[in-house]
Every structure is written in structure tokens, then in C-alpha cells.
Amino acid sequence: MTPPVITGDPVMSPVMSIGQAPGVHEAKVMRPFGWTAGKTLFRWFEAIGLEETLFRQRVYMSAVCRCFPGKNPQGGDRVPSADEVAACSRWLQAEIQILQPQLIILVGKLAINQFLAAKKLEDVVGKRHAVLLDGRATDLIPLPHPSGASTWPRMEPGKTLLQDALALIAAHPAWRSLLDAESG
16 A cells, blocks of 8 residues: 555544545645545545535545545556555554444445345445444444446436435434534
8 A cells, every 4th residue: 555644634533434535636635535436435425414514524534544645557546455454554443442433334345244134235335324332322324435437326226326325424423413513
């Protein structure tokens, strides 16, 4: 994997997002989802009440891996290997222990598969998954990856399941508390 390490701002929040790994361009801006996929992701979140700046201020942004994994010879970014995921896993586990989030938004298959056994996105996206993490009840709401390379969120059933997932996030008490902070 290629440094630098890319992390979100240290935000104490009841909501945490977990992505796959930074892309090649995130090192230019030194923040997760700081490039093309981020534009799509933040449009999704703006539609349910938090534009990018507020999202970054109110949601703890994490990733399965913290450095760019490199390019895939067939195109796109390389998916981190099991060894690379394992090498970064202690950071993610520590963040979850410290934050004790009520809601974790899982962005993309790699993040989803760290917590849920999912062969296909349609098996998990559009649903709330109640789990115990470190003995605490936590809700997981998976989203597809917002990469332009993925057509899944732009065609059925992905288009509807994405909207279902965003509605679940919007209705979640932890998300609502972030919006209440804005108005209060």
C-alpha cells in the first residue's frame, strides 16, 4: 500500500462511516472521499440532511485500510488483500471501541464484508442490521460504493435499495441527533 495515511477528522459522534481505502487522489486533499466518489457520496448525504462540510464535522469517517492500495491492472483501484486488511484492522477496532457508535454506515463491499456475510449487495443494502460490537448494540446500514465505475446504484434493484438505505439512515435516531445539533 502507498502512504500517506488518510483519515477523517477526530469527531466524537454517534455515527461512523467506514469506507474501503483512499483512492489515488485523496492524498492531494488529505481526507477520505475527497475526490470523485466523494462527490457522489456527499450528494447522497445532502439529500438526507447533511451537506459535506457538516457531515465531515459531525460523522467520524474511517476506512478498512488507511493507505492507497494501488491500481488494479484491469482498471480502477486494487482491493486491499486480506493481509493488508488484517494489518489495519486494529485501528478500526480501536475506533469502534472508543466511539461506541450507535450507527455505522458501511460504504462498499469491502467495508460491508468486515461485518456482514454478503455475497451480493442486494442481500444487505436497503436493510438495517442490528449487531453487537464489543457488547454494545449497533446498527449497520450498508451503502454501495459511490465510485463512477460501479453502475449498481444507478440501475435496479440498486437504485431503489440505495434510496431505501438512505431513508433508513435519515430515520435513525443517531443521524437525527446530528441534524438536531444543526437546528439547536
